[in-house]
Amino acid sequence: MIKLLEAQGICKHFGGLQALTDVSLSINKGEIYGLIGPNGAGKTTFFNVLSGAYTPDAGEFVFAGSQLPYGEAHKIVERGIARTFQNIRLFRELTALENVMVGHHTRSHAGLFGILFQRKQVREEERLVTERAYELLKYVGIERFANTVSKNLSYGDQRRLEIARALATEPQLLALDEPAAGMNATETTHLRSLIETIRHDGVTVLLIEHDVKLVMGLCDRVAVLDFGKKLVEDVPAVVQRSAAVIEAYLGGAHAA
Amino acid sequence: METLLQQIINGLVVGSMYALVALGYTMVYGILGLINFAHGDILMIGALVALQAITFAQHTWPHLGALPTLAFGLVVAVPVSMLMGYVIERAAYRRLRNAPRLAPLITAIGVSFLLQTIAMIVWGRNYYSFPQLISTTPLQPVKGVYIAPVQIVILIVSAVLMAALIVLVNKTRIGRAMRATAENHRIASLMGVDANAIISLTFVIGSGLAAIAGVMIASNYGIAHSTMGTLPGLKAFTAAVLGGIGNLGGAMLGGILLGLVESIGxxxxxxxxxxxFNSSYQDIFAFVILGVVLVFRPTGLLGERVADRA
Amino acid sequence: MDELVRIVPYFGTHNPKVARAIVLALILVAPILALGIGPAWVRILDFALLYVMLAVGLNLVVGFAGLLDLGYIAFYAVGAYTWAFLASPHFGVHLPFWIVLPLGAGFAALAGVILGFPVLRLRGDYLAIVTLGFGEIVRIFMNNLNHPINITNGPQGINMLDSLHIFGWDVSRRIVITDSFSINSLLLYYYVFLAFVTLSVILVQRLQVSRIGRAWAAIRDDDLAAKAVGINVRNCKLLAFAMGATFGGVAGGLFGAFQGFVSPESFSLMESIIVLAMVVFGGMGNIGGVIIGALLLSWLPEVLRSYAVPMQTALFGQVLLDPEILRMLVYALALIFMMLLRPSGLMPAHSRYSRPDLVLANKRVGP
Structure with a gap:
């Protein structure tokens, strides 16, 4: 097993609230890794620290063999970590295709003068980016809406578009923040097969999810957070039987 | 030493006028998150309406005496400005409460422009001399330090008004509703507060204070004109930001501080x-302070609430 | 161009080619028609083109990148004063336009970066107020830098600026062909400005449909998400500010050359708001809309000026509303009513930051 991401002793507090306490976990290359926990357990905070939205108070991330920079979201994307948001955040006024094209930003190079003088490389790159973006829309199955302004897409399609946009950054690790939230059963099934395809195509997936059933069925390994601390990290079958997890989810009364 | 004392006095006088106007900005921003760009122009409307009323009084009742004449001016100007504030909120801002964030600000800029235009239509583009009903002849309480009766009146009136506003906001039912609305107007209305009425009331109170400040400014400098509101408006906004926007005490503190910095500076x-550099650069202080505070301490001196509407 | 074509009645939708020809012809013969009414109208057209350039530049900042800049006119001032310093008897320097214009643009861009660097992390409305403050600071300096060393000549401004000499050809002199036929210099300026405007529009359009233009739009729509796809938000905003300022600087230089004098009065807050009104009126983010907005809003007040005064004297025997007030009224109402009734402007922006039609022609792409 090759370790892709290792979190070492991540701490983060907001005022008096200790959101993350010494969280360490490791994600192997090629796996689907689940991060679960009750509401307010610190899952999204962990996500935001990882993706550079917040700077951790202590601890570090080692990604593909070297340390990740702190708090600079765009550099973390360049290193190969892409994310989606719990409450979908698309570029509302752009079309689906353009949203994905924006995703190619770090993997394309057109500079100011190249654009102003329409240099040949720039025109070529523009053509390539358009084509690749279209391919990605096809990959997630919404290519027929390529020219639809993204705010007009249905909820499920917006989720897919956000994943396509994240894939456009050519990540090694794709981090999905509650992708199934608000989806109906059919949409969840589609999402599940999409995530499996993504993994099959060589992208490691980190999945934060509320839907325990989805996580247990899909993930190779799962970590459980509660009150900002990691309780367990293991294969789903073990985690499901863990007394600590049952306590966290069902409350102290059931633990004994 | 006398010069410094003199500048402190001047600063306090100017600062208390800024503070009165800043209260209007801060109350509206606290509740709606809107920079009411037109607030400075309400001040101008107040001053010009008062001028009109005073001129009328001087012609109709020439023996009325200075103070009653001034009072008559205020009695006319304050309600007119309040009405203006109310109408602006109802007609323009209310529809935009859920619009993209730049829309209300752009509208406010348009309203500011419109108020100036209306003033120009009614009063033309001339500078009017404002009757100095309270003496502006300086007294000399300490040797080398001057203060005019009008300045003393300005200090007293501002202090009284600010105290009254603090009592209103902190000690009355209406004040509690205002604070609840500022916290979150949707939740406040769920709790049975008529948020729309409170927002209207905020505009009305702010506009009334601005009108009084407008009369003070006009009395102090002896002139009134259609664009007299722009600069005091911007400076008062700076004062509100300096003190911590959304915070009443902050607006007062910010106003006084800005007045002192300007005058001493x-x-x-x-x-x-x-x-x-010379004193013609005086107006730069406000803008530099505005930039510096916003960049380094956007919550201002007293503000603790981070008003981030991402 | 396509946006302009669409508004031509009938042909715009039925025969774009004809519509295109009509627009082109109109642009080319407009000043000649105007000259028929009177030279003042050509002058108005010349100024309208300068406003178009300003509006196109401001649109880049406000419409594309979503940064409300209320001090935009300061960059125009930087360009104009650069011309005044380097091409007038004031310092006795007379450099040619191909040095002064790029320098003015460069200084304006530099000013944009200097202003942008500290303030660009501010939220929308705070940014607006701080840029407004910047504009006022620049104006205060223009007004007062005549003491102790006379740099700007204070409120009087600087006179006798060199006119535009393009490689030995003085644009401000009429071309005399025969004794009875000569080409008015206002007409010549029109075509020179038209060339600059055309170039600006082409460049801005290239930026819009590019990696950079899409990054701007992304930041405008959601800057957190923009960071999350790897956009360096701070640098992109700075670039938008600098680019917008550059267009302002070039327009300022042309203004100085055309007008022949500059003074702080031309660069007041009101001017910033006028340009903003043009952008808002036409439709933020839409180049064609912004051009129409700038043309209409610089033309309409002049029409009012020339008709309202005689009309008022005829009806009331006196002038009740002087034309300057009418002009302000137009801008104020344009801002308010556009925001309340049609927030996306006269011609709403159709999302256009890519050209899938050129690339995916053979693929079925939905609506």
């Missing part, structure tokens, strides 16, 4: 810049 800038 203008007095010494020539000395400190080796003659390169």
């Amino acid at each position: 203008a007095g010494y800038i020539e000395q400190f810049s080796f003659g390169f």
Whole structure:
């Protein structure tokens, strides 16, 4: 097993609230890794620290063999970590295709003068980016809406578009923040097969999810957070039987 | 020493006028998150309406005496400005409460422009001399330090008004509803507060204070004109930001501080810049302070609430 | 161009080619028609083109990148004063336009970066107020930098600026062909400005449909998400500010050359708001809309000026509303009513930051 991401002793507090306490976990290359926990357990905070939205108070991330920079979201994307948001955040006024094209930003190079003088490389790159973006829309199955302004897409399609946009950054690790939230059963099934395809195509997936059933069925390994601390990290079958997890989810009364 | 004392007095007088106007900005921003760009122009409307009323009174009742005449001016100007504030909120801002964030600000800029235009249509583009009903002849309480009766009145009236506003907001039912609305107007209305009425009331109170400040400014400098509101408006906004926008005490503190900085700064800038700058750069202080505070401490001196509407 | 074509009645939708020809012809003969009414109208057209350039530049900042800049006119001032310093008897320097214009643009861009660097992390409305403050600071300096060393000549401004000499050809002199036929210099300026405007529009359009233009739009729509796809938000905003300022600087230089004098009065807050009104009126983010907005809003007040005064004297025997007030009224109402009734402007922006039609022609792409 090759370790892709290792979190070492991540701490983060907001005022008096200790959101993350010494969280360490490791994600192997090629796996689907689940991060679960009750509401307010610190899952999204962990996500935001990882993706550079917040700077951790202590601890570090080692990604593909070297340390990740702190708090600079765009550099973390360049290193190969892409994310989606719990409450979908698309570029509302752009079309689906353009949203994905924006995703190619770090993997394309057109500079100011190249654009102003329409240099040949720039025109070529523009053509390539358009084509690749279209391919990605096809990959997630919404290519027929390529020219639809993204705010007009249905909820499920917006989720897919956000994943396509994240894939456009050519990540090694794709981090999905509650992708199934608000989806109906059919949409969840589609999402599940999409995530499996993504993994099959060589992208490691980190999945934060509320839907325990989805996580247990899909993930190779799962970590459980509660009150900002990691309780367990293991294969789903073990985690499901863990007394600590049952306590966290069902409350102290059931633990004994 | 006398110069410094003199500049402190001038600063306090100017600062208390800024503070009165700043209260209007801060109350509206606290509740709606809107920079009411037109607030400074309400001040101008207040001053010009008062001028009109005073001129009328002087012609109709020539023996009325100075103070009753001034009072008559205020009695007319304050309600007119309040009405103006109310109408602006109802007609323009209310529809935009859920619009993209730049829309209300752009509208406010348009309203500011419109108020100036209306003033120009009614009063033309001339500078009017404002009757100095309270004496502006300086007294000399300490040798070398001057203060005019009008300035004393300004200080007293502002202090009384600010105290009254603090009592209103902190000690009354209406005040509690205002604070609840500022916290979150949707939740406040779920709790049975008529948020729309409170927002209207906020505009009305703010506009009334601005009108009084407008009359003060006009009395102090002896002139009134259609664009007199712009600069005091911007400075008062700076004062509100300096103190911590959304915070009433902050607006007062910010106003006084800005007045002091301007007045003392203008007095010494020539000395400190080796003659390169002089007091004509006075207006720069406000803008520099505005930029510096927003960049380094956007919550201001007293503000603790981070008003981030991402 | 396509946006302009669409508004031509009938042909715009039925025969774009004809519509295109009509627009082109109109642009080319407009000043000649105007000259038929009177030279003042050509002058108005010349100024309208300068406003178009300003509006196109401001649109880049406000419409594309979503940064409300209320001090935009300061960059125009930087360009104009650069011309005044380097091409007038004031310092006795007379450099040619191909040095002064790029320098003015460069200084304006530099000013944009200097202003942008500290303030660009501010939220929308705070940014607006701080840029407004910047504009006022620049104006205060223009007004007062005549002491102790006379740099700007204070409120009087600087006179006798060199006119535009393009490689030995003085644009401000009429071309005399025969004794009875000569080409008015206002007409010549029109075509020179038209060339600059055309170039600006082409460049801005290239930026819009590019990696950079899409990054701007992304930041405008959601800057957190923009960071999350790897956009360096701070640098992109700075670039938008600098680019917008550059267009302002070039327009300022042309203004100085055309007008022949500059003074702080031309660069007041009101001017910033006028340009903003043009952008808002036409439709933020839409180049064609912004051009129409700028043309209409610089033309309409002049029409009012020339008709309202005689009309008022005829009806009331006196002038009740002087034309300057009418002009302000137009801008104020344009801002308010556009925001309340049609927030996306006269011609709403159709999302256009890519050209899938050129690339995916053979693929079925939905609506």
